[in-house]
Amino acid sequence: VSFPPLAIGCEACGATEQQLRPIPVATHGTIHSLAEVHLQHGKSSEPFVVAEIRLDDGPLIRALMARDEHHARIGDTVSAVWAVTQIQDGDEVVEPAFTTTPTVTDARNGVTT
């Protein structure tokens, strides 16, 4: 199981597109590492937190932590929610973000491979 999907061919065995299939993967996992980012594209921005998360289904992914998750720690269990990550030209940008306190808006359909 790999994320992002390796639809063109598998890096572990070279299996081709015909041999690979998308599968739903639960967005539950454990924080492997964390970084609060202060500078992005050479400019300082409002700090946001990026996490490496080992999903229960196997892959090690990188994703955003929800905005109020500045106290998350390595080893915490997390799951994804749909979160407003920024406002662009008056529109809310909604992305999957991980939280240690999931709610009912669990982004169950967000991660597939």
Added chain:
Amino acid sequence: MSATLAQLRPVRVVGVGLHRYQRPTDTPYTRLGVHAVRAALADAGLPWNEVQTAYTGTATTSMALSRLMYRHLGATGIPMAQVENASASGSTAFRQACIEVAAGLADVAIAVGVDKPLNLSSPQRAAGLYDLADGRVAPMTHFALVAARYLHEHGATPEQIAAVAVKNSRNGALNPNAQRRKPRTMAEVLAPPRISGVLTRLQCCPIGEGAAAVIVASDDAIARLGLDRRRAVTVLSSTARSETVYDGENVDAALTRETTAQALAEAGVSAADLDVVELHDAFTIEELLYVEAMGLCEPGEAAAALRAGEFDIGGRVAVNASGGLLSMGHPIGPTGVGQIAELTTQLRGEAEGRQHPTARTALAHMVGVGAVCVVHILTND
């Protein structure tokens, strides 16, 4: 049947030259590169028309930049090509020059690294690859994540990671070709601006401009052209690998571990034999990770060894005596070639002000995003 470099005819470094690394200026890359080539020719005691083939390590300037640069030395009609391999572009150009001499296709070859940060591109974007962090994991955040994991696993402190920048700034202050020439205290290294995770500005390498050139030659050429064999340095091995699928191990550490082990085996030396090492410290955490992966100390012991002065000039093994990417700078194409220039200078005993005593065996290491890893081992025997 395939062979290692050591099984082919000997390759010696006979000349090195640099244009100092610096913040970007209006100076064209052609002038930066020609400056470094002329310095290397003068160092070797060679005229340009004896150079038979040229490889240019470059990644951020322009396509097809070689001929516009080399023509200023006199257009001799030699083969030339750009070598792009991300941060390992210069190391890969040097490897190609070594291979061509070792194979007997050329007696004298030059590897030049030159770059200005004009076109920074992203293979992920070109591949249409998106993850859930959507382009928000720049290299400094990749290594901030590595640093946080290292702190977690080894119970290290942010100060122990920052100590890499303190040491390398001390070395860079002694290197006239370095971009950052101020020795920095721990307080200065830890001071804002914070960039990502525990990494502050002085724990991230500066991307500037510059050039480096290294000339390699066969023993035939050294004899025929009357070059100084005593100042020549031998290339014991040249190894390049790329990332594979690792079972949970840190990818950067695993790739460096494999590539270094192969380079040491091909050279017939062990990690304990190394006196001087130039390694890819684009971010402070990398030096701790890689000295462990190379076997220069036990896993988890890098911070303690660094604190004990084992990696200082004059210590057990001098790591990044040039100042490394953190202080000498990382202009991309030149960086890997510049490492060979530094190690050659150390092995000749000519590194005035920053000479490591008894430098006999040396290792150069670069990693490029992707990831790829290139390692060379040199000796003055």
